[in-house]
Amino acid sequence: MEGKYILYYIVVLFVSNINADINRRIDPFVETKLGIIRGVRATDGEYSMFMGIPYAYVNESNPFGPATPHQGFNNVFEAYDDSAMCPQFEEMTNTIEGSLDCLHINVYVPNTASILNHRPVLVWIFGGGFNLGSAGRQIYGPKYLVRHDIVMDNIEAFSGDANKITIFGESAGAASVDLHLYNQEENLFKQMIMQSGSALSPWAVLEPDTSAPLILAEYLGFETNVLYYLDIDSEISVKQRPFHARNAFWDLFYKLNKKAQNVVLLALNINAESNRRIDPFVETKLGIIRGVRATDGEYSMFMGIPYAYVNESNPFGPATPHQGFNNVFEAYDDSAICPQFEEVNNTLAGTLDCLHINVYVPNTASILNRRPVLVWIFGGGFNTGSAGRQIYGPKYLVRHDVVMVTLNYRLGPYGFMCLDNPDVPGNEGLKDQRLALKWVKNNIEAFGGDANKITLFGESAGAASIDLHLYNQEENLFEQMIMQSGSALSPWAVLEPDTSAPLVLAKYLGLETSNENEALSYLSNDNVFRNFLNEFFDMETEQINKMAKVLRNFYIADERVTKNTISPLIDFNSDYTFNKPMVRSIPKYMEYGCKNIYHYIFSYDGERNFMKDKLLINEEEAAHADELSYQFDVSYMTEEPTPQDQIVIDRVTTLWTNFAKYGNPTPATSELLPVTWTPVSQDALFYLDIDSEISVKKRPFHERMAFWELFYKLNKKAQKGFENAETKENK
Numbered sequence: 001m002e003g004k005y006i007l008y009y010i011v012v013l014f015v016s017n018i019n020a021d022i023n024r025r026i027d028p029f030v031e032t033k034l035g036i037i038r039g040v041r042a043t044d045g046e047y048s049m050f051m052g053i054p055y056a057y058v059n060e061s062n063p064f065g066p067a068t069p070h071q072g073f074n075n076v077f078e079a080y081d082d083s084a085m086c087p088q089f090e091e092m093t094n095t096i097e098g099s100l101d102c103l104h105i106n107v108y109v110p111n112t113a114s115i116l117n118h119r120p121v122l123v124w125i126f127g128g129g130f131n132l133g134s135a136g137r138q139i140y141g142p143k144y145l146v147r148h149d150i151v152m153d154n155i156e157a158f159s160g161d162a163n164k165i166t167i168f169g170e171s172a173g174a175a176s177v178d179l180h181l182y183n184q185e186e187n188l189f190k191q192m193i194m195q196s197g198s199a200l201s202p203w204a205v206l207e208p209d210t211s212a213p214l215i216l217a218e219y220l221g222f223e224t225n226v227l228y229y230l231d232i233d234s235e236i237s238v239k240q241r242p243f244h245a246r247n248a249f250w251d252l253f254y255k256l257n258k259k260a261q262n263v264v265l266l267a268l269n270i271n272a273e274s275n276r277r278i279d280p281f282v283e284t285k286l287g288i289i290r291g292v293r294a295t296d297g298e299y300s301m302f303m304g305i306p307y308a309y310v311n312e313s314n315p316f317g318p319a320t321p322h323q324g325f326n327n328v329f330e331a332y333d334d335s336a337i338c339p340q341f342e343e344v345n346n347t348l349a350g351t352l353d354c355l356h357i358n359v360y361v362p363n364t365a366s367i368l369n370r371r372p373v374l375v376w377i378f379g380g381g382f383n384t385g386s387a388g389r390q391i392y393g394p395k396y397l398v399r400h401d402v403v404m405v406t407l408n409y410r411l412g413p414y415g416f417m418c419l420d421n422p423d424v425p426g427n428e429g430l431k432d433q434r435l436a437l438k439w440v441k442n443n444i445e446a447f448g449g450d451a452n453k454i455t456l457f458g459e460s461a462g463a464a465s466i467d468l469h470l471y472n473q474e475e476n477l478f479e480q481m482i483m484q485s486g487s488a489l490s491p492w493a494v495l496e497p498d499t500s501a502p503l504v505l506a507k508y509l510g511l512e513t514s515n516e517n518e519a520l521s522y523l524s525n526d527n528v529f530r531n532f533l534n535e536f537f538d539m540e541t542e543q544i545n546k547m548a549k550v551l552r553n554f555y556i557a558d559e560r561v562t563k564n565t566i567s568p569l570i571d572f573n574s575d576y577t578f579n580k581p582m583v584r585s586i587p588k589y590m591e592y593g594c595k596n597i598y599h600y601i602f603s604y605d606g607e608r609n610f611m612k613d614k615l616l617i618n619e620e621e622a623a624h625a626d627e628l629s630y631q632f633d634v635s636y637m638t639e640e641p642t643p644q645d646q647i648v649i650d651r652v653t654t655l656w657t658n659f660a661k662y663g664n665p666t667p668a669t670s671e672l673l674p675v676t677w678t679p680v681s682q683d684a685l686f687y688l689d690i691d692s693e694i695s696v697k698k699r700p701f702h703e704r705m706a707f708w709e710l711f712y713k714l715n716k717k718a719q720k721g722f723e724n725a726e727t728k729e730n731k
Contacts, residue, residue, distance in 0.1 A: 028109070029281025029288065031328065032157040035073030036281065036288065040080055042108075047146040050107040050158065051082035051136075058100040067103055076283065082106050085134035098134075106135055108142035109158050111363060121160040123189070127171025127197060168193035280361070284446040287325030292332055294360075296633070299398045302359040302447065303334035303389075307407070307439040308432065310352040315414050316424040319355055319432055321439075334358050337386035340411050350386075352414070357436055358387055360394035360404040365448025372660040373449040375405040375440055375478070377433060379460025379486065379625065383412045391610075393633025396649055400657035403449035407436040433465055437477040455660040457482035459625055464493035467585065470592070480663060482656060485624055489581040489588075491536040496720055528569065532576060537718045547715065554707055570619070571704065578624065579701060580708040586680055597680040598665055599687040601700055602627040606645045606692075608637060627652060627690075644692060647672075651694060 028039045028048040039050035056067040086102040089095075110119060124140060126133040156162050167189045169177045174197030181192060231237050241247070280291045280300040291302035308319040338354040365371055376392060378385040387406035394404045409415060409432035418426025437456075445451050456466045456478045463486030470481065471488070488494060529548040533539060539547065555568045582599075589597055602622050605612075609626035617623055629637060630645070630652045641649060650672055655665040665688075666677045678686040678696050685699045699705070712719075 029076070029283065029290075030157045031281070031290070032154040033072075034070065034154065035075075035077060036328070037073070037077045037079050038281075038283070039107075039109075042143070042146075044141075045143045045146060046111040047142070048109045048111070049082075049142075050079040050109070052084055052104045053077065053079050053107065054101075054103060055105045056103040058103065060100065063100055076288070079107075082136040085136070088132045090132075102134075104135070106137075107155070107158050107160075108146050109160075110146050118156070118159055118161040118164075120164040120166065121155055121162075123165060123167045125167060125169035125173035125176045127169060127173040130172045133172075163190065165189040166191040166193060168195065169197070170195040171197040174198060281328070282446045284443040285324075286322065286443065287327075287329060289325070289329045289331050291359075291361075294395075296393075297395050297399055298363040299394070300361045300363070301334075301394075302331040302361070304336060304356045305329065305331050305359065306353075306355060307357045308355040308435045310355065310410070310414075312352070314423055315352050316417055316419075316428065318425075318428060319410075319435060321435055331359075334388040336408060337388070338408055338410050339414055340384045352410075354386075354408050354410070355432055355436070356387070356408050357439060358389075358406045359444070359447050359449075360398050361447045361449075362398050362401050362403070364401050365403070369448075370445070370450045371401055371403045371448055372453040372455065372657075373403045373405060373440065373444055373451075374656070374660050375407070375437065375454060375456050377407065377409075377456065377458035377462035377465050379458065379462040380411070381492070382416050382429060382461045385411065385461075389633070390635045391628065391632060393635060395633040396631060396653045397657060400653055400661075402657045402660050403444065403447060405440055405444070405449075407433065409433045409436070430465060430468060434469065434472070434477070437469070438475070441475075441477050452479065453660070454478040455480040455482060457484065457656065458486070459484040459628060460486045461493070462486065464488055464490055468493075480659065482659065483582075483585075484627065485578050485582075487581045487585040489584045490578065491532075491576060491581070493581075528572075536576075536720055537715060538720055539715075539718050543718070547711075550711070566619075574624075575701070575704050575708060580705060580712075583685070583705055584712070586685070590680075590682070596663065598659070598677055599680050599685065600677075601687055601689050603689055603691045604630075604648050606630075606648060607639075607642050608634075608645050610634065613637075631656065648690070648692075652690065655688075 028041065028050075030037050030039070030050065037050055037053060039048045042049055054070045056069050058067050059065055082104075084102045084104050085098040087096060087098040087100065090097040112119070124135070126135060126140060155165070165188070167177050167180065169175075174194035177192045177194050178198045180188070228238055228240055229242050231239050231242075280293065280302075282289050282291070282302065289302055289305060291300045294301055306322045308321050310319050311317055334356070336354045336356050337350040339348060339350040339352065342349040362371060374397060376387070378387060378392065387408045392406050394406075397404050409429045411429060415429025415432065416427060417424060420426075437454075440449075440454065441451055444454070454477070456469065458466050463483035466481045466483055467486075467488035469477070486493065529551040530544060532551075533544045533547055537544075537547075551572070555572045556565045559565050586597060586599070604626075605621050608629040609622060610629040611617065611623040611625040612619075613629070615623075628634070630649050654672060655677070658667060659665040664677075666673050666675070669676060673694070675688075675694055675696055677688045680686055686696055687698070687700055689695050689697050689700075
């Protein structure tokens with residue numbers, strides 16, 4: 001049956017020109033034992049670079065003596081520069097180059113590092129006859145090695161495995177590696193690779209330590225029957241004893257001179273330990289925030305970030321913006337909820353320490369790839385809900401390369417009670433949302449989000465909130481908006497102040513029954529229509545009776561309220577609650593200059609429909625808020641989506657994120673999106689019907705909407721709040 005539990009949604013684009021600013025980046029941070037170090041994302045591969053980190057400094061009064069270990073950093077160390085080189089003779093220019101401020105280290109970390117994926121460590125020691133060379137990328141670029149997932153006091157902070165360190169070097173670097181093997185004071189590495197050099201190379205150890213060759217010869221005085229080696233050519237092969245004739249000569253020569261072979265490869269057993277992680281850091285204007293890598297996708301999570309706090313002496317008044325963090329803020333917890341009535345347990349739940357924000361960042365964020373931002377405002381009738389992943393899991397949306405933000409705001413009496421006095425002025429929940437939007441505008445670039453490409457999206461009360469924010473012209477905090485099943489013109493969205501709210505809340509009276517007949521009896525005798533009129537219109541009793549009869553005749557004719565009239569009563573509720581308010585909003589958006597307005601209806605009835613699953617609704621077709629579980633990874637829906645449900649998930653999230661990226665939900669057609677979503681025009685109300693297939697249609701529920709158009713025109717001045725609205729429009 002058309003319209004049954006199909007509720008009406010609207011998508012709105014509030015257009016302003018966007019000039020993308022790509023001069024900032026999201027940089028990787030690590031917290032070492034010596035302090036926090038900030039690196040940079042590589043542009044030639046999937047890894048991060050931390051360069052020029054000082055590990056020691058030279059004593060200027062005796063530059064030929066021992067160096068002193070670096071004591072650490074008071075501020076964030078910017079590890080961007082690998083150009084330092086120690087003093088050396090430059091043959092090309094015949095000059096001395098370099099500086100004694102050169103004892104630096106460079107660390108290159110693959111993006112695959114994670115809590116369960118500690119990577120082995122390769123430490124390169126360059127060669128150059130102990131006379132020239134440096135560690136920079138000019139020669140030793142890491143790209144080829146780091147792509148193989150190769151990264152003790154500090155290496156674990158970079159996700160390296162301190163128990164799986166291999167040192168490798170060439171020429172003098174190889175000789176250095178060999179010499180480090182004989183230092184038994186500390187176990188600083190587990191394996192070594194020596195390329196064309198060893199401690200026994202004649203140039204490696206010279207006078208005045210004349211005993212070194214004897215000690216080394218004794219230490220390496222072993223023989224082997226077969227010397228295997230890998231020949232790395234266009235093909236690779238295992239062979240025996242390379243250059244055997246020449247090496248036999250040099251073997252005799254070195255034996256006569258108590259020397260040894262030229263190339264050595266030593267390997268030791270390793271027990272890998274991978275119980276630590278590298279966490280993502282961001283430096284915001286309010287301080288440094290540490291998040292956590294997601295385990296269900298390629299993104300990072302920064303959760304429970306406080307954007308404001310409630311005044312405990314007046315929890316019904318304005319919140320105060322958070323002033324920032326003195327230490328690193330651990331953004332791991334999204335469990336906070338604002339005070340609300342918990343229907344399941346019939347208790348009050350939540351805390352006033354709830355004005356938190358969650359930010360989910362795809363791993364694709366980079367210096368040239370700042371991502372569009374989607375900010376979600378949840379619904380719940382301004383009385384229930386929270387921003388956590390239990391319902392609003394980000395997996396489905398973040399995979400489309402957008403930064404997603406969810407936020408908490410005060411609900412019920414703390415958020416929306418209005419007593420018409422300075423202490424309780426009302427609508428503090430909306431003001432909380434605005435503080436959160438300011439926080440996003442000011443800080444989202446630190447997370448790799450584009451502050452000039454922010455799209456608000458919300459459902460039900462969240463959609464009405466977005467609509468109300470549109471009319472606030474103080475600041476431009478967003479560029480686009482998506483409204484799902486709600487608007488400021490919904491009759492429940494804006495009500496007259498109820499100065500008796502504290503008394504009403506204290507009594508909390510209402511009808512409670514489990515008897516279906518008793519409930520149906522309560523709804524009979526036009527009560528359902530009179531209740532609507534009493535709640536949203538100021539009419540005399542006679543007029544209420546007349547209009548209730550008109551509504552009754554249109555929807556159920558002369559039938560009494562029974563099970564057989566459930567379907568038309570659902571249509572009635574849907575029409576006045578969502579459908580007509582959305583249609584009434586469209587001309588206002590056009591009047592305000594919105595250039596592209598995309599209108600949709602979600603009609604798909606699958607296995608994941610959110611509200612039907614939550615309320616155990618067995619009626620066919622879609623219900624209010626059913627699309628949420630096709631946008632978000634709802635925590636308690638643990639079964640894998642059916643193939644058809646997965647298609648709907650892919651379609652809905654692609655449409656929403658395309659809109660956030662391009663201002664157009666269907667910039668190009670594809671197998672997934674085979675139609676072009678036509679925006680609303682002055683002459684035609686196009687909409688996208690999202691069902692098992694998607695199609696573009698015109699003017700939904702046209703007969704019922706025409707009825708409501710006449711109803712509102714006839715009773716325009718009787719609408720509650722009309723006089724105040726008319727006064728404001730005339731100012």
